[in-house]
Amino acid sequence: MTENPHFPLMLAPLKLRHNELKNRVIMGAMHTRLENAPDGAKRLSKFYAERAKGGVGLIITGGYAPNVAGHLEMNGPLLNERAQIKDHQIVTNAVHEAGGKIFLQILHAGRYGGTLKTVAPSAIRAPISPLTPKALEPAQVEQTIADFSTCAQLANEAGYDGVEIMGSEGYLINQFTAARTNQRDDKWGGSVENRHRFPLAIVRTIRAETPDEFIIMYRISSLELVEDGATANDIISLAKDIEQAGADILSTGIGWHEARIPTIAYMVPRGTWSFAAKRIKEAVNIPVVVSNRLNTPETVEKVLRDGHGDLAYLARPLLADPDFVNKAAAGERDQINICIACNQACLDYIFKAKAATCLVNPRAGHEADLQITAAEQPKRIAVIGGGAAGMAAASIAGARGHSVTLFEANDELGGQLQLARKVPRKDEFDETLRYFKNQLDTHNVDIKTGVAASVQMIMDENFDEIIIATGVSPRQIEMDGIDHASVVSYPQILSGEKICGNNVAIIGAGGIGFDVADFLSALESDDRTPQAFLKDWGVDQGLEVKGGLSPQGPSLEQSPRQITLLQRTSGKPGRSLGFTTGWALKKALKRRGVNILTGVTYERISDEGLHIVMDGEQSIIAADTIVICAGQESRTSLHEELSMAGVSTHIIGGAAKAGELDALRAISQGYNMALSL
Ligand code: NAP
Ligand code: SF4
Secondary structure: OOOOOOOOOOOOOEEEOOEEEOOOEEEOOOOOOOOOOOOHHHHHHHHHHHHHHOOOOEEEEEEEEOOHHHOOOOOOOEOOOHHHHHHHHHHHHHHHHOOOOEEEEEOOOHHHOOOOOOEEOOOOOOOOOOOOOEEOOHHHHHHHHHHHHHHHHHHHHOOOOEEEEEEOOOOHHHHHHOOOOOOOOOOOOOOHHHHHHHHHHHHHHHHHHOOOOOEEEEEEEEEOOOOOOOOHHHHHHHHHHHHHHOOOEEEEEEOOOOOOOOOOOOOOOOOOOHHHHHHHHOOOOOOEEEEOOOOOHHHHHHHHHOOOOOEEEEOHHHHHOOOHHHHHHOOOHHHOOOOOOOOOOOHHHHHOOOOOOOOOOOOOOOOOOOOOOOOOOOOEEEEEOOOHHHHHHHHHHHHOOOEEEEEEOOOOOOOHHHHHOOOOOOOOHHHHHHHHHHHHHHOOOEEEEOOOOOHHHHHHHOOOEEEEOOOEEEOOOOOEOOOOOOEEEHHHHHOOOOOOOOEEEEEOOOHHHHHHHHHHHOOOOOOOOHHHHHHHOOEOOOOOOHHHEOOOOOOOOOOOOEEEEEOOOOOOOOOOOOOOOHHHHHHHHHHOOOEEEOOEEEEEEEOOEEEEEEOOEEEEEOOOEEEEOOOEEEOOHHHHHHHHOOOOOEEOHHHOOOOOOOHHHHHHHHHHHHHHO
16 A cells, blocks of 8 residues: 555554554544434434544543443433343444544443442542442452453443453542552452453453453553552553453553642643653554544654654544544645643533544534535525624535625634633634635635724625624623723733733732733743643653652742732632633642632722722722723624615624623534535
8 A cells, every 4th residue: 555645644544453544543432412312323423433433443432331320410321231232333334434443442430430339449539529439349340341241241232342451540440450449459459460350351251241352441540640650560561461462452541630740731732742642552462552632633643753652542622623634644734723731622521521523623413403504595695793693604605605704893803712822821722713714715715804894884785694603703891990001801812912010910810811821920031832731731751650640749930920800709729710621720820829809899090000909908909001901892883884775694602792702602503504505
């Protein structure tokens, strides 16, 4: 087979047992909440088949428990009876017909389980769970091993090409292997050898009880990031033994869910964790899979070229673009919709009990019902406003064959995304801007930047449909002294129009207040390399210390400015931040010494600074710069003027509703609006 000229290592085939994967990209396991949704099998089959058609070498399902004690939550995905196979066959047939391969992931939650049946090696509660698990009796340990094997046999009958055994991220198997969670004094606990007995028994039993061609992947914890976790020696010895026990391939997991170091959020540089897979690759003779923050084909190609692994495990990037692999192979890298690691519509949705989708691709998870079909009657459409909502609406309308004109008053497209990309670790938004601009070009959208559309201009053109996506303006607030020279708006700061002094007060601790605090507290010499990230967060790469937490802990990186972030409400600050990313941002700001005050009343602004009252006491924050981050208001004037002139319009994004505006809602509204015309 000839080598692909664009990404030769990523696109090289790989022999695996009696099978061959067509390339090195694995769509990693990700719970979608479609698993148990009404019509879930049909939706999942469309979801996975689209990724298989998009060229991915192998798909791993979200985790299925092998018994009810292993449930992550009540009535979660479970494969323990033959009656359940029928639905799985809908999925496996669809993937195979699309030319793909698919494994079922077997995941026993152990003490991360969310039901009263939760069990673990020892009765030790996880810091992120309210439930104390029951310790498994020896006979129950044996039964659990048998249940793993039954689950794998059912997976084989259901047409899966193999299974992935979830042995990392702090779930049951990992709880057996780590001294921190395994305090048993029988043959399943104590020495490293005893603690490794449980996963080895699972792999051996599955190998013995499934056909020879069935592939076994084991997800090994390659860096635990928790106290009293595994050392490098423990991990290497487990990897070798798992190979001997009959696994065909090792995927690698990073960090337990209870770890307090971000592993996949946007602040983690691309490719940060591949070093941990390399240690395992050097010790075994079976293929090793690198994972976490591999969101572009270049990153994948680099970790493979550096010899850190043989394949790459990408979950969220395949939500963002099902055609990731085919586009890379065809030399169309610039048409890939890249995952920006925001977690907003995937992981955060899962935690809110909603089905996963994607901020940059609202179609993810809705493949069965959201089709970009050719318009029955092509129309002339004006989209006014080239931010996230306007760009999404214009590109999808163009893709459907409408003739679209996009007006943007600024010289550049992007709206609020142009500000978001300035936040230190949010430059992944550059990829989103690049993607939408290329989509607009591809679909022949007539882009008019630097043109503030007027009522007359719109009426003269006689468009069939007009979409108003004029976005938001920062909210102006009332206060004595608000016109003082020290007061600036967040767009002035993020755009670089105004420079902050050394002592800054930020009014408003919402998403943007936190982002501005991040922007202002980062060192100018901010080093964004993986090495700097690992040092900042206190990761011991050599893994000489158990769990890989360096004894020095995270480095204290004092902000170059004194920063106070304020809010009027007395609740916990940062409640509007993403569930799976906000904690890490708060931790980073704490490390840099950003001071957060809640329950504040603003009195006035003077030459002395910001006068406040807190707990009945008056005080002054001697700020030389006061940044207003008090939310936004919709820009609706054009909409109102057109209405008054009798012109009907559609209004989307921040122009329709400024509260809780974010790129997620904006893109999704633009997308849906274009599909409705
Ligand atoms: P926001 O989250 O609504 O926060 C604005 C804050 O300003 C409010 O929390 C409010 O806090 C304060 N405020 C409102 N009116 C005020 C007034 N008249 N005077 C003084 N303070 C006032 O808005 P945002 O920060 O602009 O963010 C916009 C949207 O983007 C939100 O949905 C946000 O979640 C999202 N976003 C998220 C992130 C992230 O997750 N990292 C980052 C950026 C943006 P008090 O009333 O308590 O003072
Ligand atoms: Fe990636 Fe964000 Fe989409 Fe999740 S929602 S897949 S993190 S871009």
